[in-house]
Amino acid sequence: MNKITRSWIVNGEPREAEFAPVRRLLDVLREDLGLKGTKEGCGEGECGACTVIVNGQPVLACLMAAGQVEDQAEIVTVEGLEKTETGRILQQAYIEKGAAQCGFCIPGMIVSSYALLEQHAHPDAGLIRESHAGNICRCTGYEKIVEAIQTAAERRAGNTGS
Amino acid sequence: MSPVSTLKTFEDIDCTFPKTLQEALELMADEKTRGVPLAGGTDLMVQWESGALPMPERVINVKSIPELREISEADNEVVIGGSVTHMELRQSSAVRRAVPSLAEAAATIGGFQIQIMGTLAGSVANASPAGDLAPSLLITDGTVTLAGVRGEREVKLTEFWKGYREIDRQPDELIVRFRLPRLPEGHYESWRKLGARKAQAISKVMGSSRGRMKDGVVSCFKVALGSIAPTAVRLYDVEQWIVGQPIHDETLKEAEQRVADAVKPIGDIRSTAEYRKWVSGRLVRLFLEELAARSG
Numbered sequence: 001m002n003k004i005t006r007s008w009i010v011n012g013e014p015r016e017a018e019f020a021p022v023r024r025l026l027d028v029l030r031e032d033l034g035l036k037g038t039k040e041g042c043g044e045g046e047c048g049a050c051t052v053i054v055n056g057q058p059v060l061a062c063l064m065a066a067g068q069v070e071d072q073a074e075i076v077t078v079e080g081l082e083k084t085e086t087g088r089i090l091q092q093a094y095i096e097k098g099a100a101q102c103g104f105c106i107p108g109m110i111v112s113s114y115a116l117l118e119q120h121a122h123p124d125a126g127l128i129r130e131s132h133a134g135n136i137c138r139c140t141g142y143e144k145i146v147e148a149i150q151t152a153a154e155r156r157a158g159n160t161g162s
Numbered sequence: 163m164s165p166v167s168t169l170k171t172f173e174d175i176d177c178t179f180p181k182t183l184q185e186a187l188e189l190m191a192d193e194k195t196r197g198v199p200l201a202g203g204t205d206l207m208v209q210w211e212s213g214a215l216p217m218p219e220r221v222i223n224v225k226s227i228p229e230l231r232e233i234s235e236a237d238n239e240v241v242i243g244g245s246v247t248h249m250e251l252r253q254s255s256a257v258r259r260a261v262p263s264l265a266e267a268a269a270t271i272g273g274f275q276i277q278i279m280g281t282l283a284g285s286v287a288n289a290s291p292a293g294d295l296a297p298s299l300l301i302t303d304g305t306v307t308l309a310g311v312r313g314e315r316e317v318k319l320t321e322f323w324k325g326y327r328e329i330d331r332q333p334d335e336l337i338v339r340f341r342l343p344r345l346p347e348g349h350y351e352s353w354r355k356l357g358a359r360k361a362q363a364i365s366k367v368m369g370s371s372r373g374r375m376k377d378g379v380v381s382c383f384k385v386a387l388g389s390i391a392p393t394a395v396r397l398y399d400v401e402q403w404i405v406g407q408p409i410h411d412e413t414l415k416e417a418e419q420r421v422a423d424a425v426k427p428i429g430d431i432r433s434t435a436e437y438r439k440w441v442s443g444r445l446v447r448l449f450l451e452e453l454a455a456r457s458g
Binding site: 002004020021022023024043044045046048051057058059060062063064065067068070112115130131132133134135136 | 202273
């Protein structure tokens with residue numbers, strides 16, 4: 001198979017990868033770029049553990065052909081969150097609220113939280129739940145996750161004055 | 163000695179990335195460059211991985227072809243490009259005005275990630291009986307336009323799904339756009355989906371209606387249901403019967419019974435045939451109740 005090369009901005013840094021065009025974005029991130037934070041849960045688009053952000057939008061890396069992510073695209077994975085203020089606030093709120101138990105869903109979950117807060121500074125509980133409906137958690141019952149996101153939203157708004 | 167594996171993987175699929183529709187159509191025209199059109203991947207990637215569909219030799223990325231990503235409004239219709247995503251459908255004010263039930267249906271597919279990835283043409287071409295966008299397309303009496311290098315062809319949506327996972331598309335054609343007559347003044351649409359959960363659920367039964375009441379009786383009514391037959395279907399007999407009727411207990415009961423008698427669902431992993439029959443009647447009853455309430 002003829003491989004293709006793509007140059008992306010991954011977690012703020014320029015990265016280049018060479019891969020078969022329909023290789024899953026998940027495999028390129030984990031195996032080719034060594035970003036193992038993104039998890040494969042179901043591998044069929046049901047669970048959201050592989051959620052990453054491409055050009056500001058949360059997508060499922062297990063269903064995306066890496067070749068479809070164009071040159072110069074900006075990709076954010078869970079590893080990139082601590083480089084951002086929103087990411088750090090979310091991480092702290094998740095810790096304080098006990099929003100992670102086994103933790104397998106959390107890389108995808110918190111990436112969805114980040115995508116939400118970057119687009120909506122003041123999400124209500126309904127929007128928080130709807131925007132995370134594609135992220136399944138078998139441990140927490142979601143209450144603490146929702147609380148963590150609400151807390152993070154309040155702190156973030158307080159910091160930025162928005 | 164280990165057997166030589168002949169199983170194909172995603173790595174074995176070739177892919178082309180046309181930048182324009184013309185370039186894509188030229189690739190589709192030649193058997194040597196033709197590929198399976200790939201947009202959001204939310205159905206195809208799953209089906210290839212599971213083996214429900216064989217891994218193709220080649221795919222053509224149609225996700226970012228600019229001509230397929232437009233939504234425009236004309237006098238009496240909204241025109242939606244095939245690669246418009248479910249998220250764009252639910253957020254588009256043009257779609258919400260012209261075919262509100264389509265925007266509502268798009269908002270019930272998967273979760274945000276699936277809505278951001280999946281496309282209108284992808285959902286239509288996947289042709290699952292449980293495809294959530296089909297009923298709202300059917301009630302508009304709109305069309306789908308297919309293009310090949312030979313030219314374009316417009317097909318009525320009511321004739322486009324030929325059977326279970328079967329559509330009226332030639333191998334060299336791409337689905338390019340949908341022309342959907344807009345909701346006329348004084349008409350209302352309804353949409354409901356019955357699934358095990360609100361999100362990430364494949365429908366047990368779902369449907370849409372578009373109708374109007376005038377002088378106390380139904381003057382126009384179109385209704386389509388999905389997940390109750392090999393394709394989503396319009397219930398023409400029920401539509402014809404209800405026109406001219408007032409909406410009250412008796413007509414609602416009769417409508418419910420007529421719908422239950424008209425649909426021939428199967429039982430499967432998600433629901434039983436009996437439940438689907440019963441709930442089909444209830445859904446249409448609800449649509450008529452909403453029509454009456456809104457028409458005030």
